[in-house]
Amino acid sequence: MSAAESIIRAVAEKIADDRAHRIATLAAEEFVRCNGMPTDTPDQFILRGQEVTDELCQDYIAHLKWVGGCVTFDGDSDDELVVLLGDYTMESLA
Numbered sequence: 001m002s003a004a005e006s007i008i009r010a011v012a013e014k015i016a017d018d019r020a021h022r023i024a025t026l027a028a029e030e031f032v033r034c035n036g037m038p039t040d041t042p043d044q045f046i047l048r049g050q051e052v053t054d055e056l057c058q059d060y061i062a063h064l065k066w067v068g069g070c071v072t073f074d075g076d077s078d079d080e081l082v083v084l085l086g087d088y089t090m091e092s093l094a
Helices: 003-035 055-067
Strands: 044-048 070-074 080-085
Touching (some): 003 044, 003 055, 055 070, 055 080
Antiparallel strands (some): 044 080
16 A cells, blocks of 8 residues: 555545544434433433433443533432533633
């Protein structure tokens, strides 16, 4: 493989990774919006019961935290999780 082919391949892989990352983030945010109960606070949702313990939900929340797309708080009861969607990246906090 030539140097040019190697560079083209690396760029194509980077574009594919970025696209997959955006899709995963959008899916995670949509999951929270669709399955969470909205509160009076904009972009804040409460997840309850089995949603909180569901492995897919936990993966979505972990992804959003990792990319700086949300913060979470414990709810009023043990089976509640409050999710506040937003931009919590280092760039936004600077």
